[in-house]
Amino acid sequence: MKFIGQTIFYFLIIMALVYLYSYAGINNSGFIYNEF
Structure with a gap:
């Protein structure tokens, strides 16, 4: 259960x-491309 909770936690962070x-x-179309 701890692993499932951890997976959901990281999933929420990634979605955020x-x-x-x-x-x-x-707002700034070039921002995402500059980050990567």
């Missing part, structure tokens, strides 16, 4: 990062 990058990409 993707959401923030997507939101920043709308």
